[in-house]
Amino acid sequence: MTGTTTTKRIVVVSSGLSTPSSTRQLADRLTADAVSILGGRGIEVEVEVFELRDLAHDITNNLLLGFAPPKLEQALDAVARADGLIAVTPIFTTSYAGLFKSFIDVIDSQALTDLPVLIGATGGTPRHSLAIDYAIRPLFTYLHAIPVTTGVYAATSDWGDGGDGVRSLPDRIYRGAREFADLVAATDRSNLVSDPFALDRPTGHLIGGLAGE
Amino acid sequence: MQFGIFTVSDITQDPTTGRTPTEAERIQATLTIAKHAEEVGLDVFALGEHHNPPFWSSSPTTTLAYIAGQTSTLQLSTATTLITTNDPVKIAEDFAMLQHVSGGRADVMLGRGNTGPVYPWFGKDIRQGLPLAMENYELLHRLWREDVVDWQGRFRTPLQGFTSTPRPLDGVPPFVWHGSIRTPEVAEQAASYGDGFFANHIFWPASHTQRMIALYRQRFEHHGHGTAAQAIVGLGGQVFMRRNSQDAVRDFRPYFDNAPVYGHGPSLEDFTQQTPLTVGSPQEVIDRTLGFRDYVGDYQRQLWLIDHAGLPLKTVLEQLDLLGEEVVPVLRREFAKDRPAEVPDAPTHASLVAAKYGDQAPRQATPNANRGDNLAGPSPYQDAAPARVTTGSAFGPAATR
Numbered sequence: 001m002t003g004t005t006t007t008k009r010i011v012v013v014s015s016g017l018s019t020p021s022s023t024r025q026l027a028d029r030l031t032a033d034a035v036s037i038l039g040g041r042g043i044e045v046e047v048e049v050f051e052l053r054d055l056a057h058d059i060t061n062n063l064l065l066g067f068a069p070p071k072l073e074q075a076l077d078a079v080a081r082a083d084g085l086i087a088v089t090p091i092f093t094t095s096y097a098g099l100f101k102s103f104i105d106v107i108d109s110q111a112l113t114d115l116p117v118l119i120g121a122t123g124g125t126p127r128h129s130l131a132i133d134y135a136i137r138p139l140f141t142y143l144h145a146i147p148v149t150t151g152v153y154a155a156t157s158d159w160g161d162g163g164d165g166v167r168s169l170p171d172r173i174y175r176g177a178r179e180f181a182d183l184v185a186a187t188d189r190s191n192l193v194s195d196p197f198a199l200d201r202p203t204g205h206l207i208g209g210l211a212g213e
Numbered sequence: 214m215q216f217g218i219f220t221v222s223d224i225t226q227d228p229t230t231g232r233t234p235t236e237a238e239r240i241q242a243t244l245t246i247a248k249h250a251e252e253v254g255l256d257v258f259a260l261g262e263h264h265n266p267p268f269w270s271s272s273p274t275t276t277l278a279y280i281a282g283q284t285s286t287l288q289l290s291t292a293t294t295l296i297t298t299n300d301p302v303k304i305a306e307d308f309a310m311l312q313h314v315s316g317g318r319a320d321v322m323l324g325r326g327n328t329g330p331v332y333p334w335f336g337k338d339i340r341q342g343l344p345l346a347m348e349n350y351e352l353l354h355r356l357w358r359e360d361v362v363d364w365q366g367r368f369r370t371p372l373q374g375f376t377s378t379p380r381p382l383d384g385v386p387p388f389v390w391h392g393s394i395r396t397p398e399v400a401e402q403a404a405s406y407g408d409g410f411f412a413n414h415i416f417w418p419a420s421h422t423q424r425m426i427a428l429y430r431q432r433f434e435h436h437g438h439g440t441a442a443q444a445i446v447g448l449g450g451q452v453f454m455r456r457n458s459q460d461a462v463r464d465f466r467p468y469f470d471n472a473p474v475y476g477h478g479p480s481l482e483d484f485t486q487q488t489p490l491t492v493g494s495p496q497e498v499i500d501r502t503l504g505f506r507d508y509v510g511d512y513q514r515q516l517w518l519i520d521h522a523g524l525p526l527k528t529v530l531e532q533l534d535l536l537g538e539e540v541v542p543v544l545r546r547e548f549a550k551d552r553p554a555e556v557p558d559a560p561t562h563a564s565l566v567a568a569k570y571g572d573q574a575p576r577q578a579t580p581n582a583n584r585g586d587n588l589a590g591p592s593p594y595q596d597a598a599p600a601r602v603t604t605g606s607a608f609g610p611a612a613t614r
Contacts, residue, residue, distance in 0.1 A: 057479075060478070061478045061479045061483075064474075064475065064477065064478035064479075065416060065474065065475050065478055065479070066394075066416060066417075067416060067417045067418060067421070069479070069483070069487055070418075070487070196397045197397055197424040197425065197427075197428050199427060199428060199431050
């Protein structure tokens with residue numbers, strides 16, 4: 001880094017359904033660690049948090065209509081222009097929540113390219129922790145995002161004294177946040193994202209690159 | 214400015230009666246609707262293209278040719294013609310024919326289509342949708358302008374010495390609109406050829422249409438076809454009217470709630486707010502429509518969707534009456550106010566002929582005599598340079614000697 005202050009944009013998506021939700025709690029912990037690590041390196045961070053519960057109707061309408069109502073559009077734009085995404089979902093019936101997947105489904109297939117992602121998941125028992133790796137991670141790699149190797153799974157017991165006694169939840173959160181912060185610090189993504197409708201762009205951007213797959 | 218209607222040709226159950234019209238009924242109803250559009254003073258009727266039930270319009274030029282025979286001023290167009298899966302050669306031929314039988318009342322709106330399986334049904338790959346639209350249109354554009362075309366591309370068998378017949382009426386190709394909901398490349402395509410751009414303006418928010426049109430206008434000017442204000446813009450729209458708003462909302466709600474595409478999704482109120490759909494009194498439709506100009510600038514063509522979602526014929530004809538008697542006359546007057554002189558009207562056959570020939574008589578293509586050498590020169594038409602004098606035959610065993 002040059003030592004100058006650079007503002008990075010982190011978007012947090014939490015797909016918990018109850019209020020308050022442990023999913024949101026995990027999202028907030030991951031965010032706090034990431035922000036503090038980046039802050040320690042002189043990097044300013046802007047954080048935007050989206051609760052998918054608040055967008056549930058909009059997400060369904062987008063699936064049906066093909067366009068995002070205003071509130072959802074804001075969230076989609078924020079994700080597309082982010083330097084990092086912290087994505088946290090409960091695990092339902094062996095996989096991500098349906099609402100979470102529906103949100104991913106309405107994101108433009110190019111919009112997550114090169115986006116650092118920190119995956120979090122919550123569940124009733126630790127026995128579903130691998131869902132992060134067999135279900136959620138492939139979703140992001142398919143979209144050419146960059147999920148960090150540590151995904152953080154918080155079982156109900158992690159919030160009390162029945163959690164992992166060797167690698168505690170705070171340890172795992174810190175490790176994931178650090179890997180994520182490394183990628184966020186290095187990316188220039190939010191400055192590179194281009195708007196296909198922007199005016200006054202150099203000629204040739206529209207019909208160039210149309211040679212097909 | 215032109216006003217008219219467009220239809221997607223859906224055959225949908227009327228949710229208030231549970232009855233679904235037959236294909237025959239719906240086709241006849243559409244012909245009635247088109248004729249009534251002219252009777253109430255509208256300018257344009259545009260017809261969609263589909264190749265799967267519950268739609269009926271697989272052969273738009275056949276339908277439009279019949280309507281042309283039943284009307285005298287109505288401009289006939291499409292919404293849209295599939296530039297991706299139709300053979301551009303057949304499009305060139307069909308629409309030149311429609312021009313001739315309609316006396317120059319035909320234009321065409323090209324689109325990529327939104328039904329996935331149509332691509333494989335016609336031997337195409339949907340992932341090539343944009344490249345198909347680009348290549349096919351490039352060929353179509355040439356077929357209408359060059360008597361003899363040699364051509365080779367990626368998606369169609371090559372052409373050597375091909376002449377698309379009949380030649381366009383008076384030597385002037387049908388005006389082309391490029392339609393798109395959300396693809397900036399299509400706005401660029403329209404701009405680069407100096408063609409019209411039509412924004413669907415039904416399913417997506419106005420803010421999106423605004424950006425598409427702004428991009429098209431800027432690129433139109435960039436490509437040297439005129440100023441941004443002179444670009445040719447068309448808008449879709451969707452209305453349902455009763456004398457007063459409450460009746461309109463009450464009567465339209467069951468159709469909205471069960472409509473293909475947006476039914477069982479957002480509320481009528483949300484959708485009305487988020488998209489240009491207007492359900493209300495004629496005055497509300499007037500106010501909303503005049504507001505379109507605020508975000509796209511002065512434009513050339515306004516088409517409304519009024520006959521989908523199972524609305525019965527009687528109701529659709531009532532909509533046409535309200536449009537013709539109360540809405541469009543006011544819109545014509547109001548849109549004309551403060552319209553800068555540089556903003557052109559929508560191109561018509563007459564205006565295109567005048568632009569091309571001025572006071573001169575337009576071209577009337579007359580083929581050479583049908584002999585063995587009628588295809589041997591630069592053009593098979595008499596007004597081209599005379600054919601090279603050759604011996605032998607163009608076809609048959611003698612040609613290869």
